Amino acid sequence: QVVAQGRATARAAEELDEFEHAGTTLSTRRVAIVMTVAGQSVASTVWLDEAGDIVVLEQPDGAVRFVRRTGDAAASGGQNSGESAAPGATGAGAFLASARECVDVTEVTVESTGATLAGLLSLPRADGGAAAEPVPTVLVLPGSGAVDLAGTAAPIIRNSGLEQLAYALGCHGYGVLRIAKLGIPPSTGDGNAVTLDTYARNTADWLALLAAHPGIDGRRLAVLGHSEGGLVALYATATGSIEPAALLLVATPGRPMDVLLEEQLVARAEESGASAEQVAELRRQVGEAVAAIRASTGTRLELTGDLAENPVAQLFGHAAGLLRTEMEQDPAELIAGIDAPILIVQGAKDMQVRPVDGAALAAAAPGAVLVAPTDMTHNLVDVTGDALEGLVPGPDAVISAALLLAVGTFLDDHLRPTGH
Numbered sequence: 001q002v003v004a005q006g007r008a009t010a011r012a013a014e015e016l017d018e019f020e021h022a023g024t025t026l027s028t029r030r031v032a033i034v035m036t037v038a039g040q041s042v043a044s045t046v047w048l049d050e051a052g053d054i055v056v057l058e059q060p061d062g063a064v065r066f067v068r069r070t071g072d073a074a075a076s077g078g079q080n081s082g083e084s085a086a087p088g089a090t091g092a093g094a095f096l097a098s099a100r101e102c103v104d105v106t107e108v109t110v111e112s113t114g115a116t117l118a119g120l121l122s123l124p125r126a127d128g129g130a131a132a133e134p135v136p137t138v139l140v141l142p143g144s145g146a147v148d149l150a151g152t153a154a155p156i157i158r159n160s161g162l163e164q165l166a167y168a169l170g171c172h173g174y175g176v177l178r179i180a181k182l183g184i185p186p187s188t189g190d191g192n193a194v195t196l197d198t199y200a201r202n203t204a205d206w207l208a209l210l211a212a213h214p215g216i217d218g219r220r221l222a223v224l225g226h227s228e229g230g231l232v233a234l235y236a237t238a239t240g241s242i243e244p245a246a247l248l249l250v251a252t253p254g255r256p257m258d259v260l261l262e263e264q265l266v267a268r269a270e271e272s273g274a275s276a277e278q279v280a281e282l283r284r285q286v287g288e289a290v291a292a293i294r295a296s297t298g299t300r301l302e303l304t305g306d307l308a309e310n311p312v313a314q315l316f317g318h319a320a321g322l323l324r325t326e327m328e329q330d331p332a333e334l335i336a337g338i339d340a341p342i343l344i345v346q347g348a349k350d351m352q353v354r355p356v357d358g359a360a361l362a363a364a365a366p367g368a369v370l371v372a373p374t375d376m377t378h379n380l381v382d383v384t385g386d387a388l389e390g391l392v393p394g395p396d397a398v399i400s401a402a403l404l405l406a407v408g409t410f411l412d413d414h415l416r417p418t419g420h
Contacts, residue, residue, distance in 0.1 A: 009034050017047065028055055053158070053395045091396035092159045099167035101125075108177070112205035113198050115189030119179040119206065120149050122170045123215050136220035136415035137175030137210055138248070140165065141203065141229030148185075149178050158395040161380045162226075165399055165407075172408050174415070175216055179206060192318045193299040196325040200236035207242055220415045224248040224407070227353060227378065231257075231331060238334040246414045248343045248407060249335075251353045251378050254360030257326040258294075262286045264352060265312070282312075289313040294327060296320045331357075332364035342368035343410040345403055347376025349387035369410060373402035 013030040028047040047055045103122040110117050124135055140162055147153050151162025166176035182202060183191020203223065211218030223244040225233035230252025236242045253260050262283065269282050289312040292301055299321030307313040316323055335342065342365055346358025355372060362370040375382035381397040383390030390397075 026050075026055060052155075092164060092398050093396060095164055095398050096160065096167060099164070099171050103167055103170035108209065110205050110209045112202045113182065113189070115182050115187060117179060117182060117188075117202060117206070118149070118186040119177050120166075121175065121177045121210075121213075122166045123175045124170050124173050134215055134217040135173060135175045136222070136245075136411065137177065137213075137216045138169060138222045138224050138411070139177045139203070139206055139210065139244075140179070141199075141223065141225040141232050142179070142181065143227030143229050143251075146184055146191075147181070149180050151178070156392055157379055159379075159381070159393050159397040159399075161393075161397075161399050165380075165404070168399070168404050169408065169411070172411075174411060175210075177206065177210060193321065194319075195299070195321045196232065196235050196329070199232045199322075200239060200241040203232060203236045204241045207244070220245050222246040222248060222411065222415060224250060225252060226250045226380070227252065228326075231326060231329065234331055234334040234338070235329060237338050237340065244340055246341045246343070246411065247338065248345070248410065249361065250345045250380070250403070251347060251350055252331065252344070252357065252361065253353055254331050254357030254364075256330055257323065258290045260353070260357075261290070261316075261323075263354075267351070285310050285312045289316060290327065293317075293320045293323050296324055332360050335361050335368070336364045338365065341410075341414045343406065344368050344370045345376075345406050346370070346372050347378065347380075347400070348372055348374045349376060349383055349390065350378040351387050351391060352378040371402070371406040373400055373406070376400045376402060 010031050010033045013032075016027045017030050018025055018027065026049055028049055031046045031048060033044045033046065044057060046057045049055050102124060104125055105120055105122045108119050108121045110119075123137075142151060142162060145153050147157075147162075149163075150160035151165070152158050152160055162178050166178055169176050180187040181191060182189040182194055182198065207221055207223070210216050210221055221244055223233045223237070223242065223246075225231070225248070227250075230249040233244075233247060233249065234252070237244060237247055265282060265286055266279055269279055274282070288306065289310055292307055292313060293316065296302075299319075301307065301313060301317030301320035303310075303313060303317055307317070344358050344361050344365075346353070346355055346361075348355055358370060358372060362368055373382065375384060377383055377387065377390040377393070379390070379393050379397075380399050380403055381390055381393045382400045382402065
């Protein structure tokens with residue numbers, strides 16, 4: 001989700017290092033990384049454990065050091081990395097091991113827009129072997145990028161956040177369908193040759209599959225969108241492609257996509273130490289790329305003429321069709337025309353989609369419920385320190401307890417029949 005413009009090289013040491021971490025000696029491999037962003041070079045060193053997970057990331061010149069917190073530290077409230085855990089949990093692995101006992105998970109597919117889309121459907125297990133009543137169910141739309149069925153985007157995001165969400169809601173009595181977007185394995189198709197209309201049609205076909213499932217109450221189907229998935233949910237609902245019983249928007253843009261694109265690019269450049277002149281040049285490149293994307297007609301941008309030398313156009317030109325249709329939408333206008341119950345969850349420590357976005361959505365939909373967890377990041381974990389500490393969650397980071405409470409309470413209010 002972090003928009004960055006640059007190139008990186010990495011060189012791993014041939015010999016292993018002995019590394020002291022949380023009172024234990026680990027065999028780690030040191031990797032030297034140099035990233036060049038907006039004309040500035042940033043050197044980092046990471047130490048990887050035997051599983052390939054980051055133990056420490058260090059930028060000596062900037063005196064920045066991220067240390068992975070252990071499961072015991074997470075449970076006891078330690079603050080080495082800023083991650084927090086749900087009560088009783090000792091990390092994402094333990095959380096998942098416990099919560100998956102509540103659900104049965106099956107693989108499902110649907111044919112849509114010329115592709116075979118894949119998903120994982122988790123349904124609460126019936127008590128005592130009794131026949132289960134059809135349950136209310138949530139379709140989860142992931143954010144941008146190559147997000148898999150667990151909610152990971154390897155090698156950066158690896159804590160299975162959407163799987164945690166699905167199992168937690170399953171223990172609370174809800175079915176959850178997690179999907180792989182068109183073109184993201186195991187779904188087929190070209191993930192770059194899409195528009196918002198493509199995703200809206202895919203969403204409608206997934207909801208039709210859920211409505212026909214004997215274990216699901218088709219009258220009680222909600223859609224939860226994370227980040228770009230929230231924009232898809234807004235668009236599909238506002239245009240009448242879908243009619244969910246409830247809409248949940250988590251870290252969802254509240255301003256047009258080109259505004260967020262420039263904001264994210266400039267913020268990352270300034271954080272890397274770019275000069276005023278370099279930032280001005282970056283803004284020019286963004287403006288040129290956005291104008292070309294808006295004027296494009298296909299799903300890809302032809303990188304000819306000045307665009308061939310524009311790094312922003314090179315970065316985003318492959319998805320011009322999707323970006324063009326996203327830039328044409330004002331999320332505040334979309335949400336204003338929706339009658340369904342709406343929950344907006346916007347973390348205060350989200351560095352990709354800002355609190356101003358949640359506020360813009362809430363202002364345009366006065367009947368919506370706005371929840372703003374003070375410590376939640378864009379990747380749905382809590383950090384107790386500076387937001388930068390949680391920019392990349394550790395592989396064992398537990399999903400925000402505030403998010404789970406907000407979602408569970410909202411679903412109970414709007415999807416539970418009287419008497420349940």
